[in-house]
Amino acid sequence: MNKRLKVILLLLNQFLDQIFFINLLLKKVMQQKQFYNILQEFISSQLSSHTELDLKFFLTNKQIKGQGLQPLFSALSKCTKLITLQLQLSSTTIGAQGASSLGLALGSCSNLSNLTLNVTYCYISNEGISLLCSGIAKCAKISNLKLMLNGNKIEAQGASALASSLIKFTNLSNIQIDFSSNTIGQKGAQILCSALSSCSNIQTIKLDLILNNIGEQYQQNVCSTLVKCTNLSVLDLDLGSNKIDDKQVVALCSILGQCTNLSKLTLGLSHNKITDKGAPGLVSALSNCKILSILNLQLGANTIGSQGVSDVGQALTKFAVLSTLVLYLGQNEISAKGVYGLSSALKNCAKISSLEIDFYNNKIGVEGISALGSQLVNCLNIKNLKLCLMNCDISLAGINSLGSDLSNFKNLSSLELGLSHIGTKEISNLGLALANCCKLQNLTLNFQDSNFGEGILYFGSSLIGFKSLQSLTIDFNDRNIQWEQARIFVKSLQKIKRLVYQSISFCQEQSEY
Numbered sequence: 166m167n168k169r170l171k172v173i174l175l176l177l178n179q180f181l182d183q184i185f186f187i188n189l190l191l192k193k194v195m196q197q198k199q200f201y202n203i204l205q206e207f208i209s210s211q212l213s214s215h216t217e218l219d220l221k222f223f224l225t226n227k228q229i230k231g232q233g234l235q236p237l238f239s240a241l242s243k244c245t246k247l248i249t250l251q252l253q254l255s256s257t258t259i260g261a262q263g264a265s266s267l268g269l270a271l272g273s274c275s276n277l278s279n280l281t282l283n284v285t286y287c288y289i290s291n292e293g294i295s296l297l298c299s300g301i302a303k304c305a306k307i308s309n310l311k312l313m314l315n316g317n318k319i320e321a322q323g324a325s326a327l328a329s330s331l332i333k334f335t336n337l338s339n340i341q342i343d344f345s346s347n348t349i350g351q352k353g354a355q356i357l358c359s360a361l362s363s364c365s366n367i368q369t370i371k372l373d374l375i376l377n378n379i380g381e382q383y384q385q386n387v388c389s390t391l392v393k394c395t396n397l398s399v400l401d402l403d404l405g406s407n408k409i410d411d412k413q414v415v416a417l418c419s420i421l422g423q424c425t426n427l428s429k430l431t432l433g434l435s436h437n438k439i440t441d442k443g444a445p446g447l448v449s450a451l452s453n454c455k456i457l458s459i460l461n462l463q464l465g466a467n468t469i470g471s472q473g474v475s476d477v478g479q480a481l482t483k484f485a486v487l488s489t490l491v492l493y494l495g496q497n498e499i500s501a502k503g504v505y506g507l508s509s510a511l512k513n514c515a516k517i518s519s520l521e522i523d524f525y526n527n528k529i530g531v532e533g534i535s536a537l538g539s540q541l542v543n544c545l546n547i548k549n550l551k552l553c554l555m556n557c558d559i560s561l562a563g564i565n566s567l568g569s570d571l572s573n574f575k576n577l578s579s580l581e582l583g584l585s586h587i588g589t590k591e592i593s594n595l596g597l598a599l600a601n602c603c604k605l606q607n608l609t610l611n612f613q614d615s616n617f618g619e620g621i622l623y624f625g626s627s628l629i630g631f632k633s634l635q636s637l638t639i640d641f642n643d644r645n646i647q648w649e650q651a652r653i654f655v656k657s658l659q660k661i662k663r664l665v666y667q668s669i670s671f672c673q674e675q676s677e678y
Contacts, residue, residue, distance in 0.1 A: 198249065208236055212243040221253040234259065238266045242273040249279040255313070256286045264293030268300025277304040278336075283313040285343070290318050295326035302330040308338050315345040315373070324353030328360035337364045341371035345403070350378050355386045362393035370394070371401035375433070379407045388420035398426050403433030405463070411443030415450060422453035430454065431461035435493065439464060441473025448480035457484060461491040465523070469497040475506025482513045490517055495525030495553070501533035508540035517544055521551035525583075529554075534563040538570025548576050553583035555613050564591040568598025577602055578633075581609035589620035596627030605631065609638040617643055621650055625657035636666040644672040 198217035201207035651671050
């Protein structure tokens with residue numbers, strides 16, 4: 166009897182363990198992020214049980230007529246256990262009244278820790294952002310905040326309302342705000358950054374202020390407030406299209422250079438008034454960030470020129486621990502001389518393992534592309550390389566030179582190239598050269614204004630020679646490619662032994678493979 170009882174108890178314990186395990190699984194499933202893109206499905210769900218939500222609604226004026234967005238906001242207010250929310254409502258006519266209702270709904274989600282809110286082009290205005298922020302301010306536990314507010318006619322008053330809310334988030338560590346295409350101006354930007362500086366735990370700031378009528382006084386005042394964020398390690402600041410000149414940009418970067426804990430910096434300065442005098446100065450000023458390992462400088466559509474970009478290269482050699490470098494230099498009147506100056510300096514940046522340079526629409530020519538490849542090959546640690554060489558007057562000789570140099574990169578595992586005006590001979594020779602990159606695992610090619618002809622077949626045959634390639638992405642963008650040529654090309658890819666991912670687009674009118 167005792168033996169039977171022991172067996173029964175053992176079976177009972179096993180059964181209870183299974184029940185416990187099932188309950189754990191059910192609880193885990195309930196806690197997983199739930200995705201909804203149909204409004205009625207979300208409204209009908211178990212609202213009180215949601216902890217993580219991803220909501221993407223693209224609603225027309227006709228769809229929100231009558232009750233408007235009130236059913237959505239009412240449903241949101243019932244998600245009282247919500248910890249993480251991603252809400253996409255871009256290009257929906259919310260208006261100030263809708264923003265107020267949304268704020269009230271979010272204010273009911275007192276456990277929110279992670280909030281991503283996309284309300285771009287929603288006609289919110291100053292009044293709407295003020296009402297929205299007053300609701301969000303009740304979510305005192307927020308540590309990660311992402312607000313996409315671009316194109317909402319928000320001025321300094323609206324930025325000030327947001328700033329008043331930010332200072333209430335004592336746990337805030339990561340923030341991203343997109344204020345592009347508004348008019349918050351110098352005053353609004355300064356108030357906003359001043360509020361951020363009071364968030365003592367903040368580590369990551371991403372701030373997009375493109376097209377915001379920010380004047381000369383802004384740079385020093387705003388950046389001075391960011392320096393007060395003593396724990397700041399990641400900064401992404403976009404000041405594109407704000408009429409910033411040499412003097413202003415050097416002053417700005419001199420102050421940013423005081424952010425001594427920065428390890429990653431992205432600085433957007435495209436479409437400004439920066440010349441060969443300002444660009445080297447801004448880089449030199451940033452070199453005071455001694456532990457900076459990732460640097461992304463977006464300097465497109467200025468007038469830096471060949472001498473300026475050469476001096477930028479020399480300034481970059483001062484960064485002792487730089488491992489990832491991104492340079493957007495498109496439309497800057499750079500010639501072959503400038504490319505040589507930059508690339509010969511970069512070979513002295515010994516720790517760079519990931520390099521991206523955009524030379525779009527600079528007349529660097531065959532001489533420039535030859536200098537680029539022959540110098541960069543001396544960067545022995547480069548594993549990831551991305552080059553945009555569209556509209557650069559490269560020609561067949563340039564492609565041959567580039568291909569030959571790329572095959573000499575001993576540690577290259579990931580390569581992305583942007584090329585234009587490529588013909589039959591160019592694509593054939595490029596394929597033969599790339600096949601010699603014996604360690605290449607990831608290859609991405611983007612073509613523009615090209616006519617490959619039979620060359621696409623020779624290119625496909627060359628790709629078979631890749632021994633290590635695992636991922637291949639190609640956008641040929643050539644409407645002259647015939648269906649039969651496309652079929653043969655795709656079939657040839659089946660012979661690449663280690664290939665596990667491929668995405669091939671021939672032209673906009675044809676399907677992807």
